Structure formats: structure tokens, C-alpha cells
Amino acid sequence: MTKTSSENALKKDPTRRDFLLLTAGAVGTVGAAYFAWPFIDSMNPAADILAQSTVDVDLAPIPEGQAITVVWRGKPIFVRHRTAAEIQEAEKTPLSDLIDPEPDKERVKKDHTPWLIVVGICTHLGCIPTGNTPTQNRGKYGGWLCPCHGSLYDTSGRVRRGPAPLNLVIPPYTFLTDTTIRIGMGEGEA
């Protein structure tokens, strides 16, 4: 074959050859990566789903000690009206007792401490904990109980017994008035 003569020809000018081959290789690789991106990104939530609106919740009809479930972005949101005892319970729990230490006052809005708003999805593997309606078992810590693998949550939505590793997530929300909240919109956003 033509191998020996060709190698001689190329050896004359190794730097230029290497440079050209490397550049071509780099350009090709970058291009392939960019070509992949639109397809990967197409699987992300579409523009209309991303822009999906906020949910306004009227708190007035929820009696003390009870909770409701509203749907925001396809997820259940627990809105719970805590009793004074429950608040106290949550506040006095020492942080050292917690799996995911977080004081209660960081999980509620100032001046609105009776209202606990959490995403009702167990942080273990995504089941919906029970305890949001009066007939359901709230577990040993008075919050929620996950039926899947037995995680327990307290009245601040903090995990008290695993396997769940983290506290229930707090969605972005704001108090529009004293009795209405808007979920999906953080404090100070338009």
C-alpha cells in the first residue's frame, strides 16, 4: 500500500499536520455536543409548563388543627393551620434531636406562625405522607406519616425518623393578605 511514502510526506511537516488534525477534531466534537443539546433540552418542561401560573389559596375556611391539600405544578401542597400547642411543640424541639436540623421559625413566615405550607412529597422516594386529613394517622410526632417506608414528620414538617433524609420542602409563597397566600411566587416577586 501507499503507507511508507505517505508517512514520509507527513513527517516533513508534523506541527502543521497535528494542528490541523487537532483543530478539526475539536471542532467536530464541539459541534456534536451542540447538536445533542436541543434534543436533551426538548425533554425539559416546555415553555408553557414552566410558565404555569401561581395558585392563590384562601386560608379563612381552614379551622385550627386542620389542613388542606392544593395542587401546584402538579404536586400536592399541604396547607396546615397549626394549633398553639403544635406550634409550641415545634418551636421547643431541640435542634440536636433533628435529622435535618432547622428551626421552626425558618420554616414559616414571621407573623404567620400558625400556617405551615409544605410540598406534600416524602423526601425519601416521593410518596405522599398521610396525616393531612383529620381521619388519617399523623404518626408519633403529630405531623405526617409516610406509608411507603415509615418516615415520620413533626408539626413543622421536619423529618424525625428516616429513611427520609430531609425535611418536607417549603415551596415559594407569599401572603397577599392575612388570609390569602400565593404559592409559586416568592417574597418580593412581582
Next chain:
Amino acid sequence: MKIFTNLREWIDYRLPVFTFIDRELTKYPTPKNLNYLWNFGSLAGITLMVMIISGIFLAMHYDPAADKAFDSVEYIMRNVNYGWFMRYLHANGASMFFIVVYIHMFRGLYYGSYKAPRELLWMLGVVILILMMATAFMGYVLPWGQMSYWGATVITNLFSVFPFGDAIVEWLWGGFSVDSPTLNRFFVLHYLFPFLIIAVVGLHLIALHQHGSNNPVGIECKEPTDKIPFHPYYTVKDLFGLGVFALIWSYFIFFNPNFFGEPDNYIPANPLVTPPHIVPEWYFLPFYAILRSIPNKLFGVIAMFGAVLVLFFLPWLDRSKVRSATFRPIFKWVFWTFVVDCLILGYVGGHSPDYIYEATGISNQFLGQITTFYYFSFFFIMLPLLGMYEKPLPLPASISQVKHPKKRKRFFVLFFLSSLSPLLGNDTPSLSYQTWSFQGPFGTFDRKDLQQGFQIYKEVCAACHGLKHLRFRDLAALGYTPEEIKAIAAEYKIATVNDEGDAIERPALPTDTFPGPYKNEQAARAANNGALPPDLSLITKARVGGPDYVYALLTEYESAPPKDVEVAKGMHYNPVFPGGQIAMIPPLIDGLVTYDNGEKPSLNQMAKDVVTFLAWTAEPELETRKSMGYKVLIYFLVFTILMYFVMKLIWRRVK
């Protein structure tokens, strides 16, 4: 490094993939004299992969139900991230695929690549072509526009000529007409067939590698120096070809995405109205012409299928022992006449049979008959006779002894360009063309025109026309702030159900689509003298002439129709509208609205603004598309130039 070599050997001993790659891709001995026409095989393979990838991602968003399909395609275009890119890539990809495959086949024909021992290689290729045609046809049905629907109806009805035809057709449809079940199965089969194509491509490649590629000289390589390893010589050459091909494909995706499409396919399927001109996609036009040329239903259908099936017999119809047309002085001419014949057939298929060519006075129907006759006589008369009587030129002793004439490449460039010609000659109505801010490769929408156009839509058009594919939040592109959009949305009411189950209305939110002016089609027709005001979301894409047509329609009403025209009650005379009579009253008059700056616009100004707005509603992606297009074109330009130099560098070694 040692560990990799060991691992490689461990695997290869058990599963010889590396040996296989080395033998079939790297070392694979290939004739050293292949010209650029041999690029089209690999281009076809790459196109197939790109079509499958883009198709899979599109299928993740597409909804194959008759009442959802059209809207889901628009959803992809407007909401899915890069959805417009994937769809235009896929839709134009079908055309690109056929261009590449047709050139690949004509190359095979010219150089006799189907002759012994490559008959099965060729026949597998024909199987791929037939599968491609079926796939392309079913894919075209999926957007569920008017062309999709009526194309599906006409093509499936072809089967009615066979014995038990009606039963076959109903079986294909899953009903008594093309409907949801048809669409659903077409979607499934459209998804399945490409994988069958991959399988046949695999066989095609096995057959190819058995005896290796043919070459422009058409004689087997006898000396070892006649062949070079596939890698790096042909890998880099294929990459260079890919660069050029990608430039052309990208041009269509980003700057002329609907070039190969029909405006009618942006009108949702309507089983009660057939569009006035139904034409198949350009790659079927020659076969469509053959179908129509024969004035008998049964024989027309047989001829059309025959025109494809005859390709299976090509290796035996061509009796000449010499492969390459380079050494066949008469065949060379017969071949080019055949190419031209196919192009004319394509042209004939794109026009109505009654069309008369002014210059010659012959009808399209007659031209179709001559060219159909030539098409078949090429296979059944010319090829067998040439094999017996043609005296070929003396063949060289080896492929190294030939100087390849250069001019053939130019022929093929010409062929490529002219293969697009059927599209250029369409009978477009004569419209006066306006200059639009958004036209041309650099055009962007004028924001002021857009806002004023939206105002006209809101104050005038919205009384009768919906804009259902548009969401209020899309108005951000017009320069409105979120508060302004919220306020605009709140002016509209959306029907919904409250917690007690009662039907109520709530103010629209920015995430809602524009509610239509009527509750349903019946209400719309009742309010408009039986006519249905079309939704305007896609209007400039759905009419031949696009924005110029809509502009002309709005501005060229005539209060006094010509004497010979009787205008029906409740209708208005408008020479631009097909048929001249339109139910819509002249919607715009001078000074009908007042713009924010206090201006009272003229009729022409208003028409211009509202058409600009409607062009935006039809193609909200236009600006992103063009700016992304420039980046892509520049990238592929750099890629192509680089590959060209790498190719030159590597090919220096080949004597």
C-alpha cells in the same frame, strides 16, 4: 494504557467488535478512485440516523389523535424547547433524504453498480427506497393538515383497484374513511419502519462489503495498489461531504423551512372539503405523474407501482457487460435523457393535467404520457437493446490507468439544482409584493408594527377570528411588560367550572391561550351567514402568498364588482379571494382605530401592521430561528473548510 489494551483484548476475544470495526471500517479496502458521488451512500446513512433521532424526540411530544394531532404539532413549534428546530430538521430532512438517495441511485445507474456480482446489493437498495416511501408518506400524514388528510385518502384509495379493493382500503383505514384509527396506525408504523430500514441497510452493507464498492471506471480492482483503507481516506472525505450537505440542510431549516411544504398543510384536516390543488410531496411527483398519465384507473395504479418495481429487474434488463457509462457512448446519452425525463415527470406531476404549455401548445397530460412512455421504454427497450448492439470503448487494464474526466461533477451539481425546479414553477397567484420588516435572511419584526397590529387584531379582527395557538404570555415578545400582559389577559374570559361544578367564567391569565370569539363552530357559522371565520394563528403560513396574500385580501376589496360578476347575498367582492366572493365584510377602513400616539392610520398602514402581527403569530420563532441559523451556518462553514484541508493533507499520500 496497558490496562485498556488488555481490556480490549479480553472483550475482543469473546465478542470481536474491535476486530470487526478494524476490518470493516478502518482497514476495509476501498478503490482509490471514488469520486464525490460515492459520498451519497454515507450521507444517506447519516440522514437516516438524524431522522430517527429527531423523530424519537418529536414523538415524545406528538399526540396521534385526530382532534389533537394538529394542535400538538403547533405545541411542539411554540412551546417545546427547540421544538421548531426538531420539527423543521425532521420535515426538511425527509426532502434531503430523498435528494441524497435519488442521487445515490442515479450514480448506481450511471456506473452500473448493480451488475454482477452486486445485484442483491442493488435490490436491497430498492427495498430501502420502498420502505422510505412508505415511511415518508405516513410521516406526512401525521401533522394532520389538509394535505396530510387528503394525501392519505388518495394514496390509500389506490389500493381499491385490486381485487377485494374496498375491503383492503377499509382495513387500511380501520373505518369508512381516514380518521383517528388511521392516524394512530400510521404513527405507529411511521415509528416502526425506520428500524426496518436500519435492518435492510445492514444487509445492504453486508452485501456491499462482500465485493467492495464499484468505482467510476467500473472494472474490478486487480492490483493491491488500486485500493486504500477506508479510514482515514474516506472517513475524512465523507466528513467533508457531510459539511457541505449540512450547510444546505441548515439553510432550509433556518432560512426557508417551509420551502418543500404546502401552505394547505397549515390548515387543520377537514374531511368535508378537499383543497383545490392537491399534490404529493415533491419526491413522489414523477410517480404521481405516471399515475395520472394513464387514463384508466387500474392501469394507472399498476404503472405507478410498476415504475418503482421495475428497478428490481434492472440488473437483468441491462444486458451490457460493461459497467461504467464512461465506456458506453450511447448509454451515456440515454442515461442523461432518462434523468431529464424523470425531472420532466416531476414537473408534470406538480401541475394540473389540463395545464397547456403556451410555447408548444401541448397539454400537461400529453407531456406526461410521452415522458411516461420514455420512462418505461428506457427499461424495457433501451437497456436490453443497448446491451446487444452498443459497442463499448476499450476498457483500461486497471483503474490506475484512467484519467477521470472532471466535467461530470458539474453535471451532477446541475442535476441537484434542477431537481428542485418543480417547486419553483408553481402557479402562484399574481400578488403585489410588499416589503416586510421580517422578510429576508436578516429580517426581524418591527416592534411598533407588532403592537399596532395587535391593537387592530384586538379591536377589529378578534370579533370574529380566534388566535388559539397563541398564549397571552407570548405577547412579551411584542415588548409588553408582565403587568401589561396580565391586564390584557384579564380583559378576556375563560369558561371553567367552579368547586360546586357550575359553569362559570374567570378572567384569563397570562398562561392561557386566546379564547375564541365563539363557543363552537356552529355558533360561528350561525353568526356569519354560514361561513366559518378561520383561526388566524397560522394564517400567513396557511395561504399561498403568505403575508402578501393577507395584505392584498385586506386592501383590495372592490365595492363595485365587474359587470359580469353576480355577487351573492351577504357576500362581498374581493378579486384576491379564490372565487372572488368572500363573506367577510371589508374589515378595515381609514381611521378605524386610533393608535397610542394619537395617529389615525390609513387602511394600508393598518393592513400592514396587522399582517406583521399575524406573521409573528404564525412564526413566533422566526427571529430566534434566523439568529441561530447564522451560528449554525458559520459553524458548518468552518467545519467544511477544515475538513477540506484535512482531506487534502491526508489524500496527498495517495498516488
